[in-house]
Amino acid sequence: MPTVAQIEQALFQLAPKDLAFDWDNVGHLEGSPDQEVQRVLVALDVTENVVSEAEKLGCQLIVSHHPLMNVRWHQAEMQTLRPDRYLGRLLRRLVKADISVISMHTNLDIAPGGVNDALAEALRIEDPGPMPGDETGLCRVGRLRNPVKLSDFAGEVCKALHANGVRYAGDRPVEYIAVGGGACGDEIDAVIAAGCDTFVTSDLTYHQFLDAAPKGINLIDAGHFPTEDPVCAKIVAYLEKEFPQLIIIKSTSHKEVIQYFVEGE
Template sequence: MTTVNDIFVYLDEQAPFSLQMSFDNAGFLVGHRNAPVKKVLISLDITEEVAREAVETGAELIVSHHPVIFHPARSVTDADPVGRTLLTLAEGHVAAICAHTNLDAVAGGVNDALARQLGLVKIEQLHPDGVDASGRPYGIGRVGLTEGVPLYAPAFAAKVKELLGANGVRYVDAGRPVRRVAVGGGACADMLTDALKLGCDTFVTSDVKYNGFLDARDWGINLIDAGHYPTENVVCPVLEKWLRAGFPGVEIVHTAKHSEVFQYL
């Protein structure tokens, strides 16, 4: 019998929770540690809809990227979305394990998945942070090379949109062909200078503020904001693959209820 704790220990081996950043709240966040698990639901976020989906489909555990509890909860009631989500999980006997910045940083995690999805090769770390207890290097962001005839920013931005299934992208065209690309899944715009130091002509990330686009234009680097959800949802198939390999007797499914939250006109 597989338990919640078995899955937590396994995920801790793949993406050690000790590597999470100081502001983060990754880990085993909801449920009974020794509860049996026959079905796991994978989702980038644990929303009210995803929590209800888990209950309705008989999943005993949700594994997500973003923590269902991020800021300290002063109450857990049906008066706000977080409270309703937590009540749905608790009342439905659904546990939650959330692998966040630890999954961003480890080899094979969010940023490697993003780089591979964009077709980059010769992938290396953008910002090395150290090695884990097993001697494996970790750090946020990746750098890789494009293959074939280099594209310019408008065409490459369109390709990024297609490959990530994004509803839209924002970009700055620095007039440079796209050859050496840095990627940062989620909100990594503050790593633009890291990309410049490593000789990148292009940076793909999300949640870029106005001044970030101005900086990219002034510094002469193509900058593509492909959205938070598209640049991180690429890790959900990775989690599915890991869990299927580690627990062949457990049913692993991807959410059918959660997708990009906004549209572009």
């Protein structure tokens, strides 16, 4: 059976390590590189529910998108390994269960066939490609076959991504679209410069929505989880092709946690 190290190298063929942002933490983050693997669980995040699912399914490895540990997010928590703190408790559970973790993050955002190509495919955007002038390489742009109203497209985005709801602002017909899975609000000006009329991403602020119409851009915030989760199925398919002897499972315990209440519904 393949080892964790061999699976990590295969994943770096899909999403090369040198594509990751310099602050990021990608690759094999926990467990022994020599551990033999029979079952793999793929999930967007490593949560306590995901660890429980991996234990129940008898998985030796979790492959996640978001890093298990990252000093940008977990600087204080990474100073200890205490069971009364969330990260410490999670790490101790993984060690005790002998479950390894590999995380592919910003390198998978940028890589061909990664997060943003999976998002563009889910939204049926035609001929998606890198966004002109995008130095990060994150976003993808493409067109709809026919222009549609923003409200109609927002509904289609919600349905296609199985989101609990979407937030949107703007007043233009939708035709030339940029997508950026996860928190890509910093790319709005680059999206406008590329001539797009609509940007689908997540984690947008009030002021970004407020400025959307004056700047001539439609914004759709479809949620962090819904815009990135489509890549998990791509990882499953890739690993099944590379390691047909393995059992690869997409997590069913990890779902969108944000709920919406809309008055009158």
